[in-house]
Amino acid sequence: MSLPTPAPYDRLTIRAAGAHDSAVLCPYGCHVLGWYGADGRDRFMVSRNADFIPGKPIRGGIPVCFPQFGGKGPLPPHGIARLNPWAVTASAPDQLTLTLADNDATRAVWPVPFRIAMTVAVAPQTLHLRCQVDNPGAAPFSFTFAWHTYFAVGDIALTTVHGLAGTTFHDSLVQGPGAVAVETRESIAIAEEVDRIYANAPDRMSIADNGRRRTFVVAKQNLPDAVLWNPWIAKSRRMADFWPEEFRGMVCLETGAIMAPVTLPPGQTWQAATSFTVQDHG
Numbered sequence: 001m002s003l004p005t006p007a008p009y010d011r012l013t014i015r016a017a018g019a020h021d022s023a024v025l026c027p028y029g030c031h032v033l034g035w036y037g038a039d040g041r042d043r044f045m046v047s048r049n050a051d052f053i054p055g056k057p058i059r060g061g062i063p064v065c066f067p068q069f070g071g072k073g074p075l076p077p078h079g080i081a082r083l084n085p086w087a088v089t090a091s092a093p094d095q096l097t098l099t100l101a102d103n104d105a106t107r108a109v110w111p112v113p114f115r116i117a118m119t120v121a122v123a124p125q126t127l128h129l130r131c132q133v134d135n136p137g138a139a140p141f142s143f144t145f146a147w148h149t150y151f152a153v154g155d156i157a158l159t160t161v162h163g164l165a166g167t168t169f170h171d172s173l174v175q176g177p178g179a180v181a182v183e184t185r186e187s188i189a190i191a192e193e194v195d196r197i198y199a200n201a202p203d204r205m206s207i208a209d210n211g212r213r214r215t216f217v218v219a220k221q222n223l224p225d226a227v228l229w230n231p232w233i234a235k236s237r238r239m240a241d242f243w244p245e246e247f248r249g250m251v252c253l254e255t256g257a258i259m260a261p262v263t264l265p266p267g268q269t270w271q272a273a274t275s276f277t278v279q280d281h282g
């Protein structure tokens with residue numbers, strides 16, 4: 001059965017069975033734009049200045065970073081997956097699967113046969129992400145990957161991140177040997193720009209959104225690394241697709257395979273997942 005082909009920025013909504021939770025995504029980048037509870041409050045942040053322009057990334061929600069995380073490489077920052085429309089290949093009331101396979105546009109930037117499929121499923125208080133990358137070609141290829149999730153928080157000054165104590169991180173804001181250190185804090189507060197890749201991070205982490213009296217629990221599978229990012233004041237002002245004060249209402253806690261690229265032999269498959277659970281404290 002061929003599924004209807006929505007336009008790249010069409011809002012596709014999925015709803016949890018027997019609950020009020022819902023999520024909204026668009027085919028462009030297989031980009032999750034929103035995740036909502038019964039109260040209608042967004043659990044993700046999308047900038048009011050976000051671009052919805054072909055060829056540009058959407059600021060907020062869950063950018064899919066593939067086949068390159070970050071800007072150090074031959075591809076556009078965070079790769080090409082978030083810059084191309086995906087096809088809807090499976091649909092149910094509470095979940096959608098979208099797929100991007102190599103085409104003339106992707107091959108012009110990254111001359112590699114690939115297929116990436118992502119399933120987004122919503123359940124009570126929970127959002128599940130699953131990803132599968134296939135190598136249909138005759139040669140191996142390597143990639144890095146991340147879900148670059150922008151969590152909405154009531155006030156960054158009242159927000160703490162947990163679960164990373166003892167993890168080695170690479171501070172993207174520091175050059176030289178001092179860039180590598182071990183996280184010592186069980187409770188990480190954010191009061192300046194932070195941009196850290198935590199290598200081999202625990203599979204369970206959390207964000208205490210004390211401003212909105214809720215906790216986000218992040219559980220990852222087959223994604224060794226995590227990224228903690230907040231642009232803070234100066235970088236926020238340099239981002240045209242971001243409102244200068246929006247850093248106060250967001251934090252990125254990302255799950256990925258970043259430090260060690262994944263090499264996929266011909267005919268092989270790579271799978272990974274991440275689940276978000278929100279606990280409301282009333």
Ligand code: TA6
Nearest residue numbers: 057070077078148172195227229
């Ligand atoms: O995940 C952190 C990071 O790599 C930061 O260095 C910052 O560049 C952020 O991603 C946003 O990247 P983007 O290309 O979406 O502006």
